[in-house]
Amino acid sequence: MRSAAAALLGIILAACAAAPASAPSTSAVARTDVLLATTTSFQDSGLLDVLVVDFQKRTPFRIRASAVGTGAALAIGARGDADVVFVHAPEQELQFMAEGNGERRIFVMHNDFVLVGPPDDPARVKGRNALDALREIARVRAPFISRGDNSGTDFFEKALWRRAGVQPAGTWYVEAATGMGQTLTIASEKRAYTLSDRGTFLARRSQTQLGILVERDPPLINVYHVITVNPAKFPRVNSAGANAFADYLVSPQTQQLIGAFGVATYGQQLFVPDAGKDEGEAR
Amino acid sequence: MELIANGLLEAARRVVTLDPDLVDAAAATLVVSGVATALAILTGVPLGAWLGRARFPGRDLFLSLVNTGMGLPPVVVGLFVAVLVWRSGPLGQLDWYCTREAMVVAQYILAAPTVIGLTAVAIQSVDPMLPIQLAALGASSRQVLAILVRETRLLLLTAAMAGLGAVISEIGASLMVGCNIKGDTRILTTAIALDTSKGEFGSAFALAFVLLLIVFAVNALTTWAQQRQATS
Numbered sequence: 001m002r003s004a005a006a007a008l009l010g011i012i013l014a015a016c017a018a019a020p021a022s023a024p025s026t027s028a029v030a031r032t033d034v035l036l037a038t039t040t041s042f043q044d045s046g047l048l049d050v051l052v053v054d055f056q057k058r059t060p061f062r063i064r065a066s067a068v069g070t071g072a073a074l075a076i077g078a079r080g081d082a083d084v085v086f087v088h089a090p091e092q093e094l095q096f097m098a099e100g101n102g103e104r105r106i107f108v109m110h111n112d113f114v115l116v117g118p119p120d121d122p123a124r125v126k127g128r129n130a131l132d133a134l135r136e137i138a139r140v141r142a143p144f145i146s147r148g149d150n151s152g153t154d155f156f157e158k159a160l161w162r163r164a165g166v167q168p169a170g171t172w173y174v175e176a177a178t179g180m181g182q183t184l185t186i187a188s189e190k191r192a193y194t195l196s197d198r199g200t201f202l203a204r205r206s207q208t209q210l211g212i213l214v215e216r217d218p219p220l221i222n223v224y225h226v227i228t229v230n231p232a233k234f235p236r237v238n239s240a241g242a243n244a245f246a247d248y249l250v251s252p253q254t255q256q257l258i259g260a261f262g263v264a265t266y267g268q269q270l271f272v273p274d275a276g277k278d279e280g281e282a283r
Numbered sequence: 284m285e286l287i288a289n290g291l292l293e294a295a296r297r298v299v300t301l302d303p304d305l306v307d308a309a310a311a312t313l314v315v316s317g318v319a320t321a322l323a324i325l326t327g328v329p330l331g332a333w334l335g336r337a338r339f340p341g342r343d344l345f346l347s348l349v350n351t352g353m354g355l356p357p358v359v360v361g362l363f364v365a366v367l368v369w370r371s372g373p374l375g376q377l378d379w380y381c382t383r384e385a386m387v388v389a390q391y392i393l394a395a396p397t398v399i400g401l402t403a404v405a406i407q408s409v410d411p412m413l414p415i416q417l418a419a420l421g422a423s424s425r426q427v428l429a430i431l432v433r434e435t436r437l438l439l440l441t442a443a444m445a446g447l448g449a450v451i452s453e454i455g456a457s458l459m460v461g462c463n464i465k466g467d468t469r470i471l472t473t474a475i476a477l478d479t480s481k482g483e484f485g486s487a488f489a490l491a492f493v494l495l496l497i498v499f500a501v502n503a504l505t506t507w508a509q510q511r512q513a514t515s
Contacts, residue, residue: 035381044481049465064381066462081369081380181480204482207286236370 034241036065037073037082039152040179042224045199045270047261054257055248061241071150077101077227080234084242086249088152088224090279091159102227103239107279108249109258109271110223113156114201115214116184117142117193125193130217131164138164141172143192145183148175156222157195163219184208197222199262199270223279224271226250250275286484293485294492302489304465304474309493312451312470315383315461319390320447323398327446328439331402332428336414346403352396353449357389361456364389368460381462386470389456394446401442405435437508444505451497471497 042048043065052063066076070087077085078101086108087093096102115125115133123142125133137144146168147154161168174192176183180200187194188208201212214220226246231239248254255273262270274281297305334346366372368379368388379385409431417427432439454472461468463477471494478487 033378040480043477046481052465064462064464064467066381076369079369079371081371179480181482207482207484234370236375 031238032061032241034061034063034084034238034245035082036063036084036086036245037076038065038067038086039070039073039088040067041088041151041153041197041200042086043067044179044181045197045203045262047199047258047271050257050261051249051254054254055245059244059248061244063245069149070152070155074101077229080229080237082229083238084226084228084245086224086226088222089155090223090225092155093225093227096227100233101230103230103232104243104246105225105227106246106250107274107277108224108226109255109273109275110221111198111271112215113153113195113220113222114198114212115193115220116187116196116201116210117213118191118209119211121211121213122191123193126213128214130160130214130219133214134161134164135166137193138166138168138172141170143172143174143190144168145187145190145192145194146173146175147180147183148177149179151180152222153180153195153197160195160219184210202262202266202268202270223274290484290488294488297486297489298492302486304486305489305493307466308469308471308474308490309497311383311468312472312494312497315386315457315468315470316390316447316451319387319450320394320398320443322387322391323394323446324443327395327398328402328432328442331399331442332406332432334399335403335406336428336431346400349396349400349403353400355393355396356455357393357453357457358455358459360389360392361459364392364456364460380460381464381468383461383468385460386457386468389460390450390453393453393456394450397449398442398446401445402439405438405442406431408438409434437511440508441505444501444508447501448498448505451501452494 038048048065048067052065056062066073066082068076070089070092073082073085073087074089074092074096076082078096078099093102093105097105115130117123117125123133123137123140125136128136146157174186174190176186178186180196181204183194184196184201184204185208186192188210191209193213198215201210226249228239228242228246229237231237255275258271258273259269262268334342334349364385365380367374368377368385369375370378370380377384379388413434414427414431417430418424422430452472454476457468457470458473458476461470461473463469463473469477471490475487475490475494478484478490
């Protein structure tokens with residue numbers, strides 16, 4: 001039985017190694033492979049693919065990225081199942097660091113959230129600040145779609161409600177438990193409000209009946225950090241690869257790439273590079 | 284309407300120009316599901332053939348388990364395999380999380396019960412007198428099995444195609460253990476889901492068209508095999 005299982009593993013390995021794909025990933029090259037756990041918005045915006053391709057051109061490392069949402073990415077990192085995480089939920093990140101799961105935590109960039117909704121704006125929130133707008137939506141019980149999936153956006157939205165002093169509950173508050181793009185589609189179909197990162201909203205704007213109602217308010221700033229998983233706690237992590245990727249993200253060329261991303265497609269900058277800055281300066 | 288029309292137009296352009304992302308995803312689908320199905324056939328046909336002939340206590344229970352396996356929810360298999368291949372899991376040393384290897388394992392688990400179950404049924408469908416006559420003619424039990432397999436080869440082809448059909452359209456397990464990495468573990472189904480969530484419907488339509496084409500080819504082959512069986 002044992003030899004049969006070994007033979008089976010051998011066949012799988014051989015078959016996958018012989019695969020005509022651009023670069024087969026076998027365990028023999030494990031130390032050049034870097035496991036990145038990250039957020040869905042990073043993948044949905046298209047920035048992940050751009051940075052991974054560029055990083056692999058400049059270094060001997062290969063990125064294996066799992067785009068799962070900030071909560072899941074931090075959980076994966078906290079088990080030592082990833083080498084590096086790229087996320088946007090400062091509160092949860094600080095807890096991750098406090099538990100000794102991370103080694104370096106570096107500020108990379110920010111973008112901002114926008115409150116979007118039906119253009120006729122039934123709750124009359126246009127032009128208000130973000131917290132007032134949420135209070136008004138809750139007061140008139142206007143439909144609001146929440147991500148409800150423990151993603152960074154979900155954490156962010158829940159924190160905003162807390163700051164607004166509102167406990168969102170009731171039939172008007174719908175937890176979609178899905179990605180940002182899908183959530184926007186639902187909000188559009190249901191004529192509801194929702195909170196979106198600017199990048200995903202711009203990418204989806206033409207397919208939805210939604211408009212930006214509240215934006216450019218300091219509480220809506222969304223900061224991204226890269227964290228290398230602590231090799232002292234998890235000896236199996238590829239620390240060299242993780243550090244190479246973290247250093248890559250804050251290098252001047254990459255920061256320039258991040259700042260230019262999306263300008264050609266959407267006519268506006270999606271992410272603001274922040275390497276070397278203090279988190280407070282972004283707000 | 285405009286969305287659908289533009290999507291179909293864009294899809295046609297991508298199929299005609301052999302868009303590299305489309306070709307990558309189609310190739311990855313064929314490699315991963317092909318290898319998983321091949322392994323399921325290599326192990327499942329002998330096991331199914333034995334199961335079809337053997338008589339032992341608990342055989343009905345075992346067959347019931349195999350039949351249940353045909354309906355295994357892919358996300359459950361995905362969860363199970365992911366936990367196994369995470370570094371903190373029992374197979375962590377393999378470092379297979381987010382690789383094609385992990386996808387092959389998951390799809391193998393999904394395809395094998397179908398191949399085993401349908402093979403057992405195929406072998407049982409043979410006239411029960413045939414093995415007895417063969418044995419009387421001096422055939423060893425291994426030779427009997429070989430002849431039975433040859434007699435039922437078209438039914439076995441159906442079993443193999445059903446195994447492939449069980450995995451080629453699968454998304455839950457492949458997404459969970461393969462991570463949908465561009466140019467590597469991004470297969471047709473996971474690419475469709477991603478492009479839809481990104482709002483790139485043209486690309487999603489093109490991927491869907493190619494997937495439908497593959498599924499149609501698999502089913503056409505199965506139908507052909509069944510019809511030949513019926514008329515021979």
